[in-house]
Amino acid sequence: MIIAVDGPTASGKGTIAKALAAHFNLPHLDTGLLYRAVGRQVALDGGNPDDAGDALAACSFPDSLLEDPELRSEASGGLASRVSVHPAVRQALYDRQRAFATQAGGAVLDGRDIGTVIAPEAPAKLFIVASVDARAQRRFLEMQAQGRAITLEEIAADLEARDRRDRERAEAPLRAADDAVTLDTSDLGKDAAIAAAIALVDKAFA
Numbered sequence: 001m002i003i004a005v006d007g008p009t010a011s012g013k014g015t016i017a018k019a020l021a022a023h024f025n026l027p028h029l030d031t032g033l034l035y036r037a038v039g040r041q042v043a044l045d046g047g048n049p050d051d052a053g054d055a056l057a058a059c060s061f062p063d064s065l066l067e068d069p070e071l072r073s074e075a076s077g078g079l080a081s082r083v084s085v086h087p088a089v090r091q092a093l094y095d096r097q098r099a100f101a102t103q104a105g106g107a108v109l110d111g112r113d114i115g116t117v118i119a120p121e122a123p124a125k126l127f128i129v130a131s132v133d134a135r136a137q138r139r140f141l142e143m144q145a146q147g148r149a150i151t152l153e154e155i156a157a158d159l160e161a162r163d164r165r166d167r168e169r170a171e172a173p174l175r176a177a178d179d180a181v182t183l184d185t186s187d188l189g190k191d192a193a194i195a196a197a198i199a200l201v202d203k204a205f206a
C-alpha cells in the first residue's frame with residue numbers, strides 16, 4: 001500500500017501526507033527534507049549549491065541534520081531546489097526513498113517525483129495544487145508563527161521562483177503522474193483538504 005503525494009511548495013501536500021499516514025497507519029517520509037538537508041549541508045561546507053560536485057558531496061550529510069529547525073526556513077527551501085536539479089543528487093537520494101516506499105506494509109511519501117520516479121507503481125497517487133496566493137498566505141502564517149521575518153511579497157516571489165525551477169528542470173521535473181488524481185486545496189481548510197484526500201485514497205484502493 002504505497003501512497004504517493006506530490007505537488008508544489010506549500011500546496012498542503014505535507015499536511016495531507018502526514019494525515020494520510022496517521023489515518024491509514026503507515027510510516028511517512030517527507031522527501032523534501034532530504035533535499036533541504038543536502039542544501040543546508042552545502043551551505044555549512046561553504047560550497048556552491050549550483051555546482052554538481054559540491055552538491056553531491058553534501059549528500060552524505062549526517063542524519064542528525066534532519067532534526068535541524070533551520071531546514072524549515074525559506075532559505076533552506078531555496079537551496080534544496082537548487083541542489084535538486086543535479087541528476088547525481090537525485091540518484092544519491094533515490095535508494096533511501098525507494099527502500100522507504102517498498103517497505104513491507106506500505107508507506108506514504110510526499111515530494112515532487114514520488115508518483116513519477118520513486119514509486120510509479122503506487123496504487124494511490126495524489127497531486128496537490130493550490131493558487132500562488134493561497135500558498136503564499138499559508139506559508140506567511142507559518143513563518144510568522146515561527147517568528148521569521150519575511151514579507152508576503154518575498155514569499156510569493158520565492159514560491160514562484162521555486163515552482164519554475166522545479167517544473168523546468170530536465171531531471172524528474174515536478175509534474176503529475178498520468179494516473180494521479182489532482183486535488184486543489186486553494187479554497188479548502190485543513191480538515192476539508194484532509195477529508196478529501198482520504199476519500200480519494202479510499203477510492204483508489206476500492
Ligand code: C5P
Nearest residue numbers: 009031032033035080081084111112113
Ligand atoms: O517539499 P519541500 O518544499 O520541502 O522541498 C524543497 C525542495 O526540494 C523543492 O523545491 C524541490 O526542488 C526539492 N524536492 C525535489 N524532489 C522531491 C522533494 C523535494 O526535487 N521529491
